[in-house]
Amino acid sequence: MEADPRTFRRLRIALVVVSMLSALLVLVIAGIAFYWKTYLLEARGDPFTRGPFITRLTTDSAQLRWRVRDDAPVELRAVGADGSRAAAGGGRFSGLTPGTRYAWTAAVGGVVRASGSFHTAPVSRGAPVGFCVIGDYGSGNDHEHAIGRLLAAQLPDFVLTAGDNSYLFGASFLLDRNIFRPLRAVMRNAPLFATLGDHDLFWRGGDDVEQALDLPGEDGHYAVHYGPVTAVLMGHDPSPATVRWARGELQRSTAPFEFAVVHRPLQSGSPVLRMLKAEGVSAVFAGHLHRYERRTVDGVLNLTVGTGGQGPGDLEFTKRTPGSEVSLLDYGALRVDVAGGQVRYRFLDERGRVLDEVNR
Amino acid sequence: MRTLRAVLLIAAAAALLASLLLPRPAVFAPLALAGLVLFVVGAGSAAAEAFPFRRLPFACSAAAIPLGLLLLVRGPDLMPLAVSAAATAIQLAPVLRR
Numbered sequence: 001m002e003a004d005p006r007t008f009r010r011l012r013i014a015l016v017v018v019s020m021l022s023a024l025l026v027l028v029i030a031g032i033a034f035y036w037k038t039y040l041l042e043a044r045g046d047p048f049t050r051g052p053f054i055t056r057l058t059t060d061s062a063q064l065r066w067r068v069r070d071d072a073p074v075e076l077r078a079v080g081a082d083g084s085r086a087a088a089g090g091g092r093f094s095g096l097t098p099g100t101r102y103a104w105t106a107a108v109g110g111v112v113r114a115s116g117s118f119h120t121a122p123v124s125r126g127a128p129v130g131f132c133v134i135g136d137y138g139s140g141n142d143h144e145h146a147i148g149r150l151l152a153a154q155l156p157d158f159v160l161t162a163g164d165n166s167y168l169f170g171a172s173f174l175l176d177r178n179i180f181r182p183l184r185a186v187m188r189n190a191p192l193f194a195t196l197g198d199h200d201l202f203w204r205g206g207d208d209v210e211q212a213l214d215l216p217g218e219d220g221h222y223a224v225h226y227g228p229v230t231a232v233l234m235g236h237d238p239s240p241a242t243v244r245w246a247r248g249e250l251q252r253s254t255a256p257f258e259f260a261v262v263h264r265p266l267q268s269g270s271p272v273l274r275m276l277k278a279e280g281v282s283a284v285f286a287g288h289l290h291r292y293e294r295r296t297v298d299g300v301l302n303l304t305v306g307t308g309g310q311g312p313g314d315l316e317f318t319k320r321t322p323g324s325e326v327s328l329l330d331y332g333a334l335r336v337d338v339a340g341g342q343v344r345y346r347f348l349d350e351r352g353r354v355l356d357e358v359n360r
Numbered sequence: 361m362r363t364l365r366a367v368l369l370i371a372a373a374a375a376l377l378a379s380l381l382l383p384r385p386a387v388f389a390p391l392a393l394a395g396l397v398l399f400v401v402g403a404g405s406a407a408a409e410a411f412p413f414r415r416l417p418f419a420c421s422a423a424a425i426p427l428g429l430l431l432l433v434r435g436p437d438l439m440p441l442a443v444s445a446a447a448t449a450i451q452l453a454p455v456l457r458r
Binding site for chain 1: 361364396399400401402403404405406407408410411425432
């Protein structure tokens with residue numbers, strides 16, 4: 001059967017149009033795929049499952065720790081504000097210049113996947129130092145994340161914690177949620193020196209928290225020396241042996257400003273407070289009570305900062321301490337600045353407002 | 361399909377002229393447009409030359425498709441010039457043969 005020439009011509013034109021539209025469709029799909037892959041897809045994920053975070057900081061060295069997928073090799077480098085450069089072996093930078101801020105980078109597979117900075121301890125006893133204090137924070141909630149952001153913005157030289165680093169207990173499987181994720185930004189820029197509270201000690205005597213944070217002492221008992229500042233961290237409820245150890249540390253220290261950290265706030269008549277007063281500490285930091293309180297007890301400034309994220313709970317158990325000069329039910333952190341022979345204490349709430357300030 | 365052949369020839373010649381006269385990156389837009397035309401119209405022209413099948417015109421039309429793609433993806437400095445010259449020559453072949 002012979003095809004009608006007009007029909008054949010129409011079919012041919014239809015074939016041409018379909019072919020051209022198909023070609024155009026292929027180009028459009030290829031264009032969308034190219035644009036999607038080039039501009040819309042996220043960068044590959046963070047290979048670090050924890051950290052890197054700073055655990056030690058001296059006048060000439062800094063130690064970082066981390067967890068990375070597949071144990072991939074990590075290349076650490078740091079550049080100082082004075083132009084000096086350093087590379088790390090085993091996560092430890094050495095040969096650094098005292099009193100200098102270093103910007104560090106951590107590369108995996110030749111790509112920088114994490115960065116931060118640290119400020120090496122100054123040698124001069126007159127150098128300004130700023131640090132922050134938090135307590136009772138490890139709940140992993142929005143308030144703790146807010147405190148984490150607040151701390152990061154403060155760019156402290158180091159952070160002290162007054163315990164209860166993880167709720168309800170300090171088990172290793174809870175620590176990323178309760179410590180490392182909320183405080184990630186600040187821990188990339190400053191070491192976190194924690195003492196232990198009852199919630200930490202409840203699980204394996206606090207071993208999981210100690211190991212994860214690479215704390216320098218047992219049960220949260222150790223001393224921090226940073227330029228003109230010495231802090232003795234004394235744990236949940238200092239035993240007579242801990243008090244003797246702390247006295248020895250304070251007597252050996254030549255730092256002009258000394259502080260003590262305990263978990264439970266000290267009360268009038270406490271032998272711990274008597275010793276700390278005799279050794280001339282500037283202030284005692286505590287947690288446990290989920291309030292911010294400023295008290296002068298037996299002549300010693302006591303600052304309670306159990307305000308790091310865990311809620312106040314039943315107000316029946318979160319009462320104002322009689323005799324406190326300031327007592328606030330707010331989430332927040334304490335900023336301490338040592339400069340010019342003075343110490344300035346400021347309590348900042350989770351919105352960044354200064355709710356209390358005192359100079360001594 | 362003389363119209364399609366004419367469009368292919370004009371697109372290839374325009375790409376050749378642009379490659380010769382325009383600097384980078386001003387040349388990218390006309391090359392991309394010419395590449396798009398060569399790719400799409402080349403597909404239509406190849407279909408037209410397939411029924412009834414005419415070997416040389418079909419081959420020249422089909423060749424326009426990869427050449428159009430090459431113009432679209434750009435490449436080293438001399439590649440657009442070589443590709444557009446080849447496309448012009450290939451589209452001229454069936455016209456001169458006629």
